[in-house]
Amino acid sequence: ETGVTQTPRHLVMGMTNKKSLKCEQHLGHNAMYWYKQSAKKPLELMFVYNFKEQTENNSVPSRFSPECPNSSHLFLHLHTLQPEDSALYLCASSQTDREQFFGPGTRLTVL
Amino acid sequence: KQEVTQIPAALSVPEGENLVLNCSFTDSAIYNLQWFRQDPGKGLTSLLLIQSSQREQTSGRLNASLDKSSGRSTLYIAASQPGDSATYLCAAPYSGAGSYQLTFGKGTKLSVIP
Numbered sequence: 001e002t003g004v005t006q007t008p009r010h011l012v013m014g015m016t017n018k019k020s021l022k023c024e025q026h027l028g029h030n031a032m033y034w035y036k037q038s039a040k041k042p043l044e045l046m047f048v049y050n051f052k053e054q055t056e057n058n059s060v061p062s063r064f065s066p067e068c069p070n071s072s073h074l075f076l077h078l079h080t081l082q083p084e085d086s087a088l089y090l091c092a093s094s095q096t097d098r099e100q101f102f103g104p105g106t107r108l109t110v111l
Numbered sequence: 112k113q114e115v116t117q118i119p120a121a122l123s124v125p126e127g128e129n130l131v132l133n134c135s136f137t138d139s140a141i142y143n144l145q146w147f148r149q150d151p152g153k154g155l156t157s158l159l160l161i162q163s164s165q166r167e168q169t170s171g172r173l174n175a176s177l178d179k180s181s182g183r184s185t186l187y188i189a190a191s192q193p194g195d196s197a198t199y200l201c202a203a204p205y206s207g208a209g210s211y212q213l214t215f216g217k218g219t220k221l222s223v224i225p
Contacts, residue, residue: 006154042115043200043215056212090154097204099145100213102155 004103021076023091032074037088081110113138113205117216132186134201147200191223
């Protein structure tokens with residue numbers, strides 16, 4: 001595959017479940033990002049990783065836990081989410097300070 | 112902190128018309144600006160990245176301009192087609208705490224009527 005891929009594409013979970021979102025980039029980039037897109041709100045940056053090191057956490061609740069084992073993979077671990085966390089979660093990658101490329105997103109519904 | 116505003120929020124035009132989408136940003140100390148397209152329920156597709164040293168960037172029927180001094184960028188779409196119907200997002204960078212971030216506008220939802 002090429003570009004940025006995300007799995008799963010759709011996820012429905014209860015508030016007590018634990019699940020993980022996965023992102024993989026095949027572009028040789030060194031920076032990866034998680035964004036949240038809720039209805040009628042601008043995209044919100046959640047986390048930034050540069051060379052596997054987290055460089056930004058935009059006041060994201062601890063029920064969202066990112067993991068970046070290498071520069072090609074990024075995970076978002078989810079636990080005890082709330083219904084208001086239902087959104088489209090987008091992953092992106094770039095060379096640092098360069099054009100960002102996005103994956104197709106994971107549509108998350110929390111019941 | 113960077114703030115990005117896009118006007119109009121929605122736009123409906125007949126097929127074949129030329130149109131302009133507007134983006135304004137508050138922190139003019141940027142070194143690039145990126146335009147994206149998003150189809151409903153999908154991810155973002157990068158359309159154009161315009162560097163601060165450039166005034167314009169073109170790709171096919173799309174032309175983006177950047178005026179740092181006034182904090183504005185425009186996306187010009189020539190000869191619009193129904194397939195251009197989507198939400199167009201403008202994003203300006205913000206260098207916070209040593210990392211590179213993009214701040215997005217809320218987007219302009221474009222409908223091209225056949």
